[in-house]
Amino acid sequence: MSAKRATKCRYLAVLLLCIAPLDRAALASGDDAAENSRAGAGGTVIMPMEYQKSLNMDEPMPTGMAKPGMTKGDVKSSAERKKAEMEEMMREEMK
Amino acid sequence: MIVLRDDLPAGQIERIERRVFLKRGLSMGLLALLGGCEVTQNGSVQRILRNMSQWNDRAQGWLFDPNKLAPTYPESAITKPFPFNAYYGENEVPIVAPESYRLELGGLIRNRQPWTLQELYALPQVSQITRHVCVEGWSAIGKWSGTPFREFLQRVGADLSAKYVGFICADNYYTSIDMASALHPQTQLSFKYGDQILPAKYGFPMKLRIPTKLGFKNPKHIMAIFVTNTYPGGYWEDQGYNWFSGL
Amino acid sequence: MDPGSTLSPPATRATIHPLVVRLCHWVNLFAMLLMILSGWRIYNASPIFPFRFPGDITLGGWLAGALQWHFAAMWLLVVNGMAYVLYGAFSGHFRRSLLPLRWQAVVQEFVNLFHGKVSHALGVYNPLQRLAYLLVILLGVALVLSGLAIWKPVQFQELAALMGGYEGARIVHFVAMAGVVGFIVIHVCMVMLVPRTLPPMITGHLPRGARAPTAKGG
Numbered sequence: 001m002s003a004k005r006a007t008k009c010r011y012l013a014v015l016l017l018c019i020a021p022l023d024r025a026a027l028a029s030g031d032d033a034a035e036n037s038r039a040g041a042g043g044t045v046i047m048p049m050e051y052q053k054s055l056n057m058d059e060p061m062p063t064g065m066a067k068p069g070m071t072k073g074d075v076k077s078s079a080e081r082k083k084a085e086m087e088e089m090m091r092e093e094m095k
Numbered sequence: 096m097i098v099l100r101d102d103l104p105a106g107q108i109e110r111i112e113r114r115v116f117l118k119r120g121l122s123m124g125l126l127a128l129l130g131g132c133e134v135t136q137n138g139s140v141q142r143i144l145r146n147m148s149q150w151n152d153r154a155q156g157w158l159f160d161p162n163k164l165a166p167t168y169p170e171s172a173i174t175k176p177f178p179f180n181a182y183y184g185e186n187e188v189p190i191v192a193p194e195s196y197r198l199e200l201g202g203l204i205r206n207r208q209p210w211t212l213q214e215l216y217a218l219p220q221v222s223q224i225t226r227h228v229c230v231e232g233w234s235a236i237g238k239w240s241g242t243p244f245r246e247f248l249q250r251v252g253a254d255l256s257a258k259y260v261g262f263i264c265a266d267n268y269y270t271s272i273d274m275a276s277a278l279h280p281q282t283q284l285s286f287k288y289g290d291q292i293l294p295a296k297y298g299f300p301m302k303l304r305i306p307t308k309l310g311f312k313n314p315k316h317i318m319a320i321f322v323t324n325t326y327p328g329g330y331w332e333d334q335g336y337n338w339f340s341g342l
Numbered sequence: 343m344d345p346g347s348t349l350s351p352p353a354t355r356a357t358i359h360p361l362v363v364r365l366c367h368w369v370n371l372f373a374m375l376l377m378i379l380s381g382w383r384i385y386n387a388s389p390i391f392p393f394r395f396p397g398d399i400t401l402g403g404w405l406a407g408a409l410q411w412h413f414a415a416m417w418l419l420v421v422n423g424m425a426y427v428l429y430g431a432f433s434g435h436f437r438r439s440l441l442p443l444r445w446q447a448v449v450q451e452f453v454n455l456f457h458g459k460v461s462h463a464l465g466v467y468n469p470l471q472r473l474a475y476l477l478v479i480l481l482g483v484a485l486v487l488s489g490l491a492i493w494k495p496v497q498f499q500e501l502a503a504l505m506g507g508y509e510g511a512r513i514v515h516f517v518a519m520a521g522v523v524g525f526i527v528i529h530v531c532m533v534m535l536v537p538r539t540l541p542p543m544i545t546g547h548l549p550r551g552a553r554a555p556t557a558k559g560g
Contacts, residue, residue, distance in 0.1 A: 079267040089325040147414035232388030335406035342496040
């Protein structure tokens, strides 16, 4: 995903955050309606790029796959590092 | 460690030394093996282990038969409830708004126009009831429906001779797979679990169901897909889990 | 080694354990230890029985570490194991040392065991030893085959099906491991009871002053 597109997405997300309805669309399955309308900070639906705010980054990961000491925030920092690496290399590739 | 006894013939001293050395050596070796011990944490040992994992990636690539289908099961075999697994709790699952969702495409793909959910749901769909195997050891049988990934890649003009397909998820999780496995007939962009639209906990709006790989290679809440010849790795893979992880 | 030899003066020290057997034995010990200790850590991630192995005695530190050790050591185990089995089959070593295995002799030796009169002539395996060594080879094969079924339940689905599928293969793998661990415990106890059996497994020959083995048992 290019940096430009990511920035575009971020702006779009913020824009939609302001105007999006609280209800999930009809596409959501009935028994998940309650779960899917869970509100984030400020009573809005959580958009993808805002996801990290809902996680407690310092908490240990509740999974048997984790190394002792890993926290939930590790995924975000790894993802950011990886994104920077890949964007550079893929830009070269696409020339 | 050396026993000095003048009255013993040389051969016997040799034997005693050897026996003590063996015993010491064995117990030292044993101690060294135990988790957390310095020998196993040693940099070159860790490097060897990582290299062996990469060698195993190659070996698994050779072993992979693109025509071998994963076993399928009847509806009665489906595991109920299907387990939830993520690096966070079930109450922290990302919520993706369907109307504003766009599947982003990147890398060696001719048509990188983003897809709306409407457009994705309009694609031809198939179902599978297959076994999900977790790297932790447990397994569960589930039913997924969606569009064959191979056909999707062809439709968007992905370079099928490229090596890797990478995925970025709404919860910041990321992983990648080899092209051969991406093109496997049962690899599927899934929109439904058990005949219902994927609930958030199972990966709404879209997950990659790949029954020829371990669970952590089946990314959920996919936001972007890219094709590349640059090794993209993955969160768990970069931490030390095997990248190919083929079943 | 001459099976029909009678008492002979130990002018040269007879070789009772061929070099290949000795090498394979010690390499196998190392590989098996790595496999078992890392395997216990992997088991702990999703136990199939209501218990876990104490973390301190496992290898790898965490699941990914244990898996790295397990999938590295497996190559050593299999290559070494195949070398041993091929050598044993084609050099006649199995035929000479582990066979024949007669059930009457095994039963008789069990009886002798309770009277504390098991034979432990250096270089000759008594019937119980033959049984144990043949069994542990079979257990090793079961471990490798069930391991392959767990590792690749799709690519090796026919093999996995023989064991009851993926979940069945996990049980076979565990039971075979338990058998091997049981063998190791008994084997080490026996060596500690008759310590003069240990040096020949390193040097290959009898200690100075010992007699060459006579008639084969069993």
